[in-house]
Amino acid sequence: MGALALLLAGLAIWLIWTGRLQRMTTKDGMALGAALVGAVLAAKGKPVLGAPLLIGAALFFAKQGNQRAKMRKRQPAAPRADDDVAKARALLGLASDADASAIRAAHRRLIASVHPDKGGTEALAAQINAARDLLLDERAKGRAQP
Known part of the structure; x- marks a missing residue:
């Protein structure tokens, strides 16, 4: 679980470094924070407290990914003027x-x-x-x- 905490911290640093964090919504940031807290709790030997946070964040991001994919499919290409x-x-x-x-x-x-x-x-x-x-x-x- 310690490796997962380091991986999530590295992901957060990468998001900040590349500027992708600026495009994140508040809900995305809260889910990422919950995932980090969950990973730290699980790494500290409290998987009962950390696992729900990790699972909740994973489900949130999976749902967001599905919604974004559906929106891309729905939007027709605008004609070029x-x-x-x-x-x-x-x-x-x-x-x-x-x-x-x-x-x-x-x-x-x-x-x-x-x-x-x-x-x-x-x-x-x-x-x-x-x-x-x-x-x-x-x-x-x-x-x-x-």
Whole structure:
């Protein structure tokens, strides 16, 4: 049980380090805290007190995972509008006739300066990645030229 407590503590540290903890809800944080307390109690020789906390947290996270999976299945992909493509081009600083290699080069140039490992934000890096993916998809479909 001591290994489980160390594993959960390592998970909490990893969540904080990667920034995923910022996206957690209050309920997620409370369940993670309950799991940590349960693991510590079980490691200290009180499995009767620690096991219900661990089991409750595990059930909570299993239920959350099922709900999130169902929500992903229900949400249809939004149709891509021409203004989304124009915004993506503006974000990457590309002309309307840019080819795939120009899109990738602009993405590499821009992401190098705003990557979270270089002090940038995760949200901006995600926007840049999404813009690249959108433009490459549009280019592959032959709708890149307005």
